[in-house]
Amino acid sequence: MKNVPGSAAGPAASEQPTERIPSAERREQILRAATAVFGERGYAQATTDRVAQAAGISQPYVVRMFGSKENLFLEVLDRALGRIMESFRAVLADPDDSPVGPRLGRAYVNLIEDRGILLCLLQAFMLGHDETIGRKARQGFLAIYRLLRDDVGLDADDARRFLAEGMLINTLLAVRMTDDYATDVCAQEILESAFSSKLDLVLDVARRDSGADAGRPAASGRA
Protein backbone atom coordinates (compact mmCIF):
# COMPACT_ATOMS: atom_id res chain seq x y z
CA MET A 1 0.00 0.00 0.00
CA LYS A 2 2.15 2.82 -1.25
CA ASN A 3 0.92 6.22 -2.28
CA VAL A 4 -1.98 5.69 -4.59
CA PRO A 5 -2.75 8.20 -7.29
CA GLY A 6 -6.48 8.11 -7.92
CA SER A 7 -7.41 4.76 -6.43
CA ALA A 8 -9.91 3.74 -3.79
CA ALA A 9 -9.29 4.23 -0.07
CA GLY A 10 -10.13 7.88 -0.52
CA PRO A 11 -13.63 8.93 0.62
CA ALA A 12 -14.84 9.18 -2.98
CA ALA A 13 -13.45 9.81 -6.41
CA SER A 14 -11.62 13.09 -6.18
CA GLU A 15 -7.80 12.77 -5.86
CA GLN A 16 -6.35 13.47 -9.27
CA PRO A 17 -3.32 11.38 -10.24
CA THR A 18 -1.14 13.93 -8.50
CA GLU A 19 -1.51 17.52 -9.51
CA ARG A 20 0.81 18.81 -12.12
CA ILE A 21 2.46 21.78 -10.51
CA PRO A 22 5.39 23.97 -11.58
CA SER A 23 8.75 22.54 -10.65
CA ALA A 24 9.79 25.51 -8.54
CA GLU A 25 6.82 25.01 -6.29
CA ARG A 26 7.33 21.27 -6.24
CA ARG A 27 10.92 21.78 -5.28
CA GLU A 28 9.98 23.81 -2.27
CA GLN A 29 7.37 21.25 -1.32
CA ILE A 30 9.93 18.47 -1.45
CA LEU A 31 12.45 20.50 0.49
CA ARG A 32 9.90 21.13 3.17
CA ALA A 33 9.05 17.44 3.40
CA ALA A 34 12.69 16.43 3.31
CA THR A 35 13.50 18.83 6.11
CA ALA A 36 10.94 17.15 8.31
CA VAL A 37 12.13 13.66 7.46
CA PHE A 38 15.87 14.35 7.67
CA GLY A 39 15.35 16.27 10.87
CA GLU A 40 13.49 13.45 12.47
CA ARG A 41 15.46 10.41 11.31
CA GLY A 42 18.83 11.80 10.40
CA TYR A 43 20.55 11.60 7.06
CA ALA A 44 21.24 7.90 6.94
CA GLN A 45 17.95 6.70 8.34
CA ALA A 46 15.89 9.00 6.20
CA THR A 47 14.89 7.39 2.94
CA THR A 48 14.05 9.10 -0.28
CA ASP A 49 10.87 7.07 -0.22
CA ARG A 50 9.74 8.59 3.07
CA VAL A 51 10.47 12.02 1.73
CA ALA A 52 8.41 11.19 -1.31
CA GLN A 53 5.50 10.01 0.80
CA ALA A 54 5.67 13.11 2.95
CA ALA A 55 5.60 15.21 -0.19
CA GLY A 56 2.88 13.10 -1.75
CA ILE A 57 4.83 12.10 -4.83
CA SER A 58 6.79 9.10 -6.06
CA GLN A 59 10.25 8.17 -4.84
CA PRO A 60 11.95 8.32 -8.22
CA TYR A 61 10.68 11.81 -8.71
CA VAL A 62 12.43 12.99 -5.59
CA VAL A 63 15.69 11.58 -6.84
CA ARG A 64 15.07 12.89 -10.31
CA MET A 65 14.54 16.40 -9.11
CA PHE A 66 17.57 16.61 -6.87
CA GLY A 67 19.95 14.19 -8.53
CA SER A 68 20.73 12.25 -5.38
CA LYS A 69 19.86 11.92 -1.75
CA GLU A 70 23.07 13.63 -0.76
CA ASN A 71 22.30 16.55 -2.97
CA LEU A 72 18.83 16.82 -1.55
CA PHE A 73 20.27 16.95 1.93
CA LEU A 74 22.72 19.63 0.95
CA GLU A 75 19.89 21.78 -0.33
CA VAL A 76 17.88 21.13 2.79
CA LEU A 77 20.84 22.22 4.85
CA ASP A 78 21.29 25.36 2.81
CA ARG A 79 17.68 26.24 3.25
CA ALA A 80 17.80 25.61 7.00
CA LEU A 81 20.85 27.78 7.41
CA GLY A 82 19.18 30.46 5.35
CA ARG A 83 16.14 30.47 7.58
CA ILE A 84 18.21 30.79 10.68
CA MET A 85 20.38 33.62 9.42
CA GLU A 86 17.32 35.38 8.04
CA SER A 87 15.54 35.01 11.35
CA PHE A 88 18.50 36.43 13.27
CA ARG A 89 18.86 39.32 10.89
CA ALA A 90 15.21 40.13 11.33
CA VAL A 91 15.79 40.41 15.06
CA LEU A 92 18.72 42.74 14.51
CA ALA A 93 16.65 44.90 12.20
CA ASP A 94 13.82 45.12 14.71
CA PRO A 95 13.98 48.45 16.62
CA ASP A 96 13.32 46.81 19.97
CA ASP A 97 15.27 48.19 22.91
CA SER A 98 15.33 45.03 25.05
CA PRO A 99 18.60 43.04 25.13
CA VAL A 100 19.37 41.16 21.91
CA GLY A 101 20.48 37.89 23.52
CA PRO A 102 17.06 36.77 24.74
CA ARG A 103 15.40 38.08 21.60
CA LEU A 104 17.71 36.00 19.45
CA GLY A 105 17.08 33.01 21.67
CA ARG A 106 13.34 33.33 21.28
CA ALA A 107 13.67 33.78 17.54
CA TYR A 108 15.72 30.61 17.43
CA VAL A 109 13.12 28.60 19.31
CA ASN A 110 10.38 30.02 17.12
CA LEU A 111 11.96 28.19 14.23
CA ILE A 112 10.59 24.89 15.53
CA GLU A 113 7.35 25.81 13.85
CA ASP A 114 9.20 25.30 10.62
CA ARG A 115 9.35 21.59 11.04
CA GLY A 116 12.79 20.03 11.08
CA ILE A 117 14.84 23.16 10.44
CA LEU A 118 16.60 23.07 13.78
CA LEU A 119 16.99 19.33 13.82
CA CYS A 120 18.44 19.22 10.32
CA LEU A 121 21.12 21.57 11.46
CA LEU A 122 22.11 19.29 14.28
CA GLN A 123 21.88 16.28 11.99
CA ALA A 124 24.28 17.99 9.64
CA PHE A 125 26.68 18.71 12.47
CA MET A 126 26.73 15.01 13.25
CA LEU A 127 28.09 14.34 9.79
CA GLY A 128 31.49 15.91 10.24
CA HIS A 129 33.11 12.71 9.04
CA ASP A 130 31.47 13.07 5.65
CA GLU A 131 33.71 14.83 3.17
CA THR A 132 31.08 16.97 1.44
CA ILE A 133 28.37 17.40 4.04
CA GLY A 134 30.86 17.79 6.85
CA ARG A 135 32.56 20.70 5.15
CA LYS A 136 29.29 22.46 4.52
CA ALA A 137 28.16 21.83 8.08
CA ARG A 138 31.31 23.44 9.45
CA GLN A 139 30.88 26.38 7.13
CA GLY A 140 27.33 26.80 8.32
CA PHE A 141 28.32 26.67 11.94
CA LEU A 142 31.01 29.24 11.39
CA ALA A 143 28.68 31.47 9.42
CA ILE A 144 26.37 31.63 12.40
CA TYR A 145 29.29 32.27 14.69
CA ARG A 146 30.44 35.16 12.54
CA LEU A 147 26.99 36.64 12.53
CA LEU A 148 26.97 36.56 16.32
CA ARG A 149 30.41 38.11 16.55
CA ASP A 150 30.26 40.65 13.77
CA ASP A 151 26.64 41.60 13.29
CA VAL A 152 25.31 41.07 16.78
CA GLY A 153 28.53 42.25 18.34
CA LEU A 154 28.95 39.54 20.96
CA ASP A 155 32.40 38.81 22.35
CA ALA A 156 33.88 35.33 22.06
CA ASP A 157 32.57 34.20 25.45
CA ASP A 158 29.05 35.40 24.90
CA ALA A 159 28.96 33.95 21.41
CA ARG A 160 30.09 30.61 22.81
CA ARG A 161 27.49 30.71 25.56
CA PHE A 162 24.78 31.54 23.08
CA LEU A 163 25.75 28.69 20.81
CA ALA A 164 25.99 26.34 23.75
CA GLU A 165 22.42 27.09 24.77
CA GLY A 166 21.40 26.59 21.18
CA MET A 167 23.04 23.20 21.05
CA LEU A 168 21.31 22.22 24.27
CA ILE A 169 18.00 23.24 22.77
CA ASN A 170 18.71 21.20 19.66
CA THR A 171 19.60 18.22 21.77
CA LEU A 172 16.51 18.44 23.93
CA LEU A 173 14.39 18.57 20.82
CA ALA A 174 16.24 15.69 19.17
CA VAL A 175 16.02 13.41 22.16
CA ARG A 176 12.37 14.37 22.53
CA MET A 177 12.64 15.33 26.12
CA THR A 178 9.11 16.65 25.92
CA ASP A 179 7.94 13.04 25.94
CA ASP A 180 8.95 12.92 29.60
CA TYR A 181 7.67 16.36 30.54
CA ALA A 182 4.54 15.09 32.23
CA THR A 183 6.12 12.17 34.04
CA ASP A 184 9.56 13.29 35.14
CA VAL A 185 10.24 16.28 37.33
CA CYS A 186 13.79 16.60 36.08
CA ALA A 187 12.64 16.62 32.48
CA GLN A 188 10.17 19.30 33.42
CA GLU A 189 12.78 21.33 35.21
CA ILE A 190 15.34 21.30 32.46
CA LEU A 191 12.78 22.01 29.78
CA GLU A 192 11.54 25.01 31.73
CA SER A 193 15.07 26.18 32.29
CA ALA A 194 16.08 25.79 28.66
CA PHE A 195 12.96 27.14 26.96
CA SER A 196 11.48 29.40 29.64
CA SER A 197 8.87 31.60 28.03
CA LYS A 198 8.81 29.51 24.89
CA LEU A 199 8.06 26.23 26.62
CA ASP A 200 4.38 26.31 25.77
CA LEU A 201 5.16 26.69 22.12
CA VAL A 202 7.58 23.78 22.28
CA LEU A 203 5.09 21.53 24.02
CA ASP A 204 2.40 22.47 21.54
CA VAL A 205 4.55 21.73 18.54
CA ALA A 206 5.69 18.44 20.07
CA ARG A 207 2.07 17.43 20.55
CA ARG A 208 1.21 18.51 17.04
CA ASP A 209 4.08 16.64 15.45
CA SER A 210 3.84 13.45 17.50
CA GLY A 211 1.90 10.71 15.80
CA ALA A 212 2.30 12.54 12.53
CA ASP A 213 5.60 10.73 12.02
CA ALA A 214 7.21 12.50 9.12
CA GLY A 215 6.78 10.02 6.33
CA ARG A 216 3.32 9.99 4.92
CA PRO A 217 1.29 12.99 3.77
CA ALA A 218 0.32 15.24 6.66
CA ALA A 219 -3.45 14.69 6.36
CA SER A 220 -4.05 17.35 3.75
CA GLY A 221 -7.05 19.62 4.12
CA ARG A 222 -9.57 18.34 1.58
CA ALA A 223 -11.15 15.19 3.00
Added chain:
Amino acid sequence: MKNVPGSAAGPAASEQPTERIPSAERREQILRAATAVFGERGYAQATTDRVAQAAGISQPYVVRMFGSKENLFLEVLDRALGRIMESFRAVLADPDDSPVGPRLGRAYVNLIEDRGILLCLLQAFMLGHDETIGRKARQGFLAIYRLLRDDVGLDADDARRFLAEGMLINTLLAVRMTDDYATDVCAQEILESAFSSKLDLVLDVARRDSGADAGRPAASGRA
Protein backbone atom coordinates in the same frame (compact mmCIF):
# COMPACT_ATOMS: atom_id res chain seq x y z
CA MET B 1 39.47 -7.59 0.17
CA LYS B 2 37.79 -8.18 3.52
CA ASN B 3 39.52 -9.12 6.70
CA VAL B 4 41.71 -12.05 5.86
CA PRO B 5 42.57 -14.66 8.46
CA GLY B 6 45.96 -16.05 7.63
CA SER B 7 46.31 -15.02 4.01
CA ALA B 8 48.93 -13.11 2.09
CA ALA B 9 49.20 -9.31 2.17
CA GLY B 10 50.70 -9.64 5.63
CA PRO B 11 54.50 -9.22 5.84
CA ALA B 12 55.02 -12.97 6.22
CA ALA B 13 53.18 -15.99 7.54
CA SER B 14 52.35 -15.16 11.13
CA GLU B 15 48.72 -14.02 11.68
CA GLN B 16 46.81 -16.92 13.17
CA PRO B 17 43.22 -17.35 11.99
CA THR B 18 42.06 -14.96 14.71
CA GLU B 19 43.00 -15.73 18.27
CA ARG B 20 40.55 -17.64 20.33
CA ILE B 21 39.92 -15.45 23.34
CA PRO B 22 37.38 -15.63 26.17
CA SER B 23 34.02 -14.15 25.30
CA ALA B 24 34.06 -11.61 28.11
CA GLU B 25 37.24 -10.12 26.74
CA ARG B 26 35.93 -10.29 23.18
CA ARG B 27 32.78 -8.56 24.25
CA GLU B 28 34.69 -5.64 25.63
CA GLN B 29 36.81 -5.52 22.52
CA ILE B 30 33.75 -5.36 20.31
CA LEU B 31 32.12 -2.74 22.51
CA ARG B 32 35.21 -0.62 22.25
CA ALA B 33 35.30 -0.93 18.47
CA ALA B 34 31.58 -0.35 18.20
CA THR B 35 31.85 2.79 20.29
CA ALA B 36 34.35 4.22 17.87
CA VAL B 37 32.30 3.30 14.82
CA PHE B 38 28.92 4.37 16.16
CA GLY B 39 30.42 7.55 17.47
CA GLU B 40 31.90 8.43 14.15
CA ARG B 41 29.13 7.40 11.74
CA GLY B 42 26.04 7.40 13.87
CA TYR B 43 23.71 4.51 14.47
CA ALA B 44 22.24 4.15 11.00
CA GLN B 45 25.40 4.70 9.03
CA ALA B 46 27.48 2.42 11.18
CA THR B 47 27.48 -1.13 9.87
CA THR B 48 28.03 -4.27 11.84
CA ASP B 49 30.65 -5.08 9.25
CA ARG B 50 32.68 -1.99 10.07
CA VAL B 51 32.46 -2.79 13.72
CA ALA B 52 33.68 -6.27 12.94
CA GLN B 53 36.60 -4.94 10.93
CA ALA B 54 37.51 -2.52 13.68
CA ALA B 55 37.45 -5.37 16.15
CA GLY B 56 39.32 -7.68 13.80
CA ILE B 57 36.64 -10.35 13.62
CA SER B 58 33.89 -11.41 11.24
CA GLN B 59 30.62 -9.58 10.82
CA PRO B 60 28.35 -12.48 11.76
CA TYR B 61 30.24 -12.90 14.99
CA VAL B 62 29.39 -9.40 16.04
CA VAL B 63 25.72 -10.02 15.46
CA ARG B 64 25.95 -13.42 17.08
CA MET B 65 27.43 -12.05 20.23
CA PHE B 66 25.01 -9.19 20.72
CA GLY B 67 21.90 -10.53 19.05
CA SER B 68 21.32 -7.50 16.90
CA LYS B 69 22.77 -4.18 15.90
CA GLU B 70 20.25 -2.36 18.02
CA ASN B 71 21.20 -4.38 21.03
CA LEU B 72 24.85 -3.71 20.43
CA PHE B 73 24.16 -0.01 20.33
CA LEU B 74 22.20 -0.16 23.55
CA GLU B 75 25.14 -1.79 25.27
CA VAL B 76 27.52 0.74 23.82
CA LEU B 77 25.29 3.49 25.14
CA ASP B 78 25.15 1.92 28.57
CA ARG B 79 28.87 1.67 28.67
CA ALA B 80 29.34 5.27 27.56
CA LEU B 81 26.94 6.55 30.19
CA GLY B 82 28.72 4.48 32.78
CA ARG B 83 32.06 5.98 31.87
CA ILE B 84 30.73 9.49 32.13
CA MET B 85 29.03 9.00 35.46
CA GLU B 86 32.06 7.21 36.78
CA SER B 87 34.31 9.99 35.63
CA PHE B 88 32.14 12.63 37.29
CA ARG B 89 31.96 10.68 40.51
CA ALA B 90 35.72 10.43 40.56
CA VAL B 91 35.92 14.22 40.39
CA LEU B 92 33.51 14.54 43.29
CA ALA B 93 35.50 12.07 45.32
CA ASP B 94 38.73 13.93 44.66
CA PRO B 95 39.65 16.14 47.66
CA ASP B 96 40.58 19.08 45.45
CA ASP B 97 39.55 22.51 46.72
CA SER B 98 39.23 24.28 43.35
CA PRO B 99 35.68 24.85 42.04
CA VAL B 100 33.93 21.70 40.81
CA GLY B 101 32.48 23.13 37.61
CA PRO B 102 35.74 23.49 35.70
CA ARG B 103 37.03 20.23 37.11
CA LEU B 104 33.97 18.41 35.83
CA GLY B 105 34.36 20.13 32.50
CA ARG B 106 37.93 18.98 32.16
CA ALA B 107 37.00 15.47 33.22
CA TYR B 108 34.35 15.47 30.53
CA VAL B 109 36.76 16.55 27.82
CA ASN B 110 39.28 13.99 29.00
CA LEU B 111 36.84 11.31 27.93
CA ILE B 112 37.69 11.95 24.29
CA GLU B 113 40.69 9.73 24.81
CA ASP B 114 38.20 6.92 25.11
CA ARG B 115 37.34 7.00 21.48
CA GLY B 116 33.72 7.60 20.61
CA ILE B 117 32.30 7.73 24.14
CA LEU B 118 31.21 11.34 23.90
CA LEU B 119 30.04 11.09 20.34
CA CYS B 120 27.98 7.99 21.00
CA LEU B 121 26.13 9.90 23.63
CA LEU B 122 25.22 12.63 21.20
CA GLN B 123 24.37 10.05 18.54
CA ALA B 124 21.99 8.44 20.99
CA PHE B 125 20.38 11.77 21.73
CA MET B 126 19.69 12.15 18.04
CA LEU B 127 17.58 9.01 18.15
CA GLY B 128 14.74 10.34 20.25
CA HIS B 129 12.28 9.18 17.61
CA ASP B 130 13.28 5.59 18.15
CA GLU B 131 11.06 3.82 20.63
CA THR B 132 13.71 1.82 22.45
CA ILE B 133 16.89 3.82 21.99
CA GLY B 134 15.10 7.11 22.44
CA ARG B 135 13.78 6.12 25.82
CA LYS B 136 17.17 4.99 27.02
CA ALA B 137 18.78 8.15 25.68
CA ARG B 138 16.37 10.32 27.64
CA GLN B 139 16.98 8.27 30.74
CA GLY B 140 20.70 8.72 30.30
CA PHE B 141 20.40 12.43 29.85
CA LEU B 142 18.27 12.74 32.94
CA ALA B 143 20.61 10.55 34.94
CA ILE B 144 23.42 12.97 34.23
CA TYR B 145 21.18 15.89 35.07
CA ARG B 146 20.29 14.34 38.42
CA LEU B 147 23.90 13.75 39.20
CA LEU B 148 24.61 17.41 38.58
CA ARG B 149 21.68 18.53 40.69
CA ASP B 150 21.85 16.06 43.53
CA ASP B 151 25.44 14.91 43.84
CA VAL B 152 27.26 17.96 42.57
CA GLY B 153 24.73 20.30 44.09
CA LEU B 154 24.22 22.66 41.17
CA ASP B 155 21.02 24.65 40.90
CA ALA B 156 18.81 24.34 37.84
CA ASP B 157 20.46 27.22 36.01
CA ASP B 158 24.00 26.07 36.61
CA ALA B 159 23.12 22.52 35.66
CA ARG B 160 21.58 23.78 32.45
CA ARG B 161 24.60 25.89 31.65
CA PHE B 162 26.92 22.99 32.31
CA LEU B 163 24.94 20.70 30.04
CA ALA B 164 24.78 23.37 27.38
CA GLU B 165 28.55 23.69 27.31
CA GLY B 166 28.74 19.92 27.15
CA MET B 167 26.44 19.79 24.15
CA LEU B 168 28.49 22.45 22.43
CA ILE B 169 31.60 20.39 23.01
CA ASN B 170 29.89 17.31 21.60
CA THR B 171 28.80 19.25 18.58
CA LEU B 172 32.22 20.72 17.91
CA LEU B 173 33.69 17.24 18.07
CA ALA B 174 31.00 15.74 15.88
CA VAL B 175 31.28 18.38 13.18
CA ARG B 176 35.06 18.05 13.38
CA MET B 177 35.67 21.70 13.85
CA THR B 178 39.31 20.88 14.51
CA ASP B 179 39.67 20.29 10.77
CA ASP B 180 39.36 24.04 10.33
CA TYR B 181 41.51 25.04 13.28
CA ALA B 182 44.54 25.90 11.21
CA THR B 183 42.75 27.68 8.41
CA ASP B 184 39.89 29.60 9.98
CA VAL B 185 40.29 32.19 12.71
CA CYS B 186 36.73 31.75 13.87
CA ALA B 187 37.15 28.02 14.18
CA GLN B 188 40.27 28.67 16.18
CA GLU B 189 38.53 31.17 18.40
CA ILE B 190 35.55 29.05 19.23
CA LEU B 191 37.65 25.97 19.83
CA GLU B 192 39.84 27.91 22.24
CA SER B 193 36.81 29.33 23.95
CA ALA B 194 35.09 25.97 24.28
CA PHE B 195 38.03 23.80 25.25
CA SER B 196 40.44 26.32 26.81
CA SER B 197 43.13 24.44 28.69
CA LYS B 198 42.14 21.14 27.09
CA LEU B 199 42.48 22.33 23.52
CA ASP B 200 45.87 20.73 23.02
CA LEU B 201 44.52 17.37 24.06
CA VAL B 202 41.61 17.76 21.67
CA LEU B 203 43.85 18.68 18.77
CA ASP B 204 46.17 15.79 19.54
CA VAL B 205 43.37 13.27 19.65
CA ALA B 206 41.89 14.66 16.44
CA ARG B 207 45.22 14.26 14.73
CA ARG B 208 45.63 10.77 16.12
CA ASP B 209 42.16 9.62 15.06
CA SER B 210 42.09 11.25 11.65
CA GLY B 211 43.05 8.92 8.86
CA ALA B 212 42.44 6.00 11.19
CA ASP B 213 38.81 6.03 10.10
CA ALA B 214 37.08 3.72 12.52
CA GLY B 215 36.42 0.68 10.39
CA ARG B 216 39.47 -1.39 9.86
CA PRO B 217 41.83 -2.66 12.53
CA ALA B 218 43.76 0.18 14.14
CA ALA B 219 47.20 -0.86 12.84
CA SER B 220 47.93 -3.31 15.63
CA GLY B 221 51.38 -3.30 17.20
CA ARG B 222 53.07 -6.37 15.77
CA ALA B 223 54.11 -5.56 12.20
Added chain:
DNA sequence: GTCTATACAAAGATAGAC
Protein backbone atom coordinates in the same frame (compact mmCIF):
# COMPACT_ATOMS: atom_id res chain seq x y z
C1' DG C 1 6.07 17.05 -14.89
C1' DT C 2 5.27 12.62 -12.93
C1' DC C 3 4.75 7.70 -12.69
C1' DT C 4 5.73 2.41 -12.97
C1' DA C 5 8.96 -1.01 -13.29
C1' DT C 6 13.18 -2.53 -12.17
C1' DA C 7 18.27 -3.02 -11.77
C1' DC C 8 21.71 -3.20 -8.41
C1' DA C 9 24.20 -2.61 -4.08
C1' DA C 10 24.43 -2.77 0.80
C1' DA C 11 23.64 -4.50 5.06
C1' DG C 12 21.55 -7.37 8.92
C1' DA C 13 20.70 -11.75 10.12
C1' DT C 14 20.81 -17.02 9.98
C1' DA C 15 22.74 -21.80 9.15
C1' DG C 16 26.00 -24.66 9.76
C1' DA C 17 30.97 -26.12 9.49
C1' DC C 18 35.35 -26.15 11.99
Added chain:
DNA sequence: GTCTATCTTTGTATAGAC
Protein backbone atom coordinates in the same frame (compact mmCIF):
# COMPACT_ATOMS: atom_id res chain seq x y z
C1' DG D 1 34.63 -19.39 19.93
C1' DT D 2 34.77 -18.09 15.27
C1' DC D 3 34.29 -18.38 10.37
C1' DT D 4 32.18 -18.84 5.41
C1' DA D 5 28.31 -18.86 2.75
C1' DT D 6 24.05 -17.09 1.90
C1' DC D 7 19.14 -15.53 2.38
C1' DT D 8 16.38 -11.41 2.47
C1' DT D 9 15.14 -6.87 2.85
C1' DT D 10 15.61 -2.38 1.95
C1' DG D 11 16.85 1.55 -0.43
C1' DT D 12 19.10 4.48 -4.26
C1' DA D 13 19.10 5.20 -8.73
C1' DT D 14 17.93 4.53 -13.80
C1' DA D 15 14.93 3.69 -17.96
C1' DG D 16 11.31 4.74 -20.21
C1' DA D 17 6.20 5.41 -20.66
C1' DC D 18 2.41 8.79 -20.27
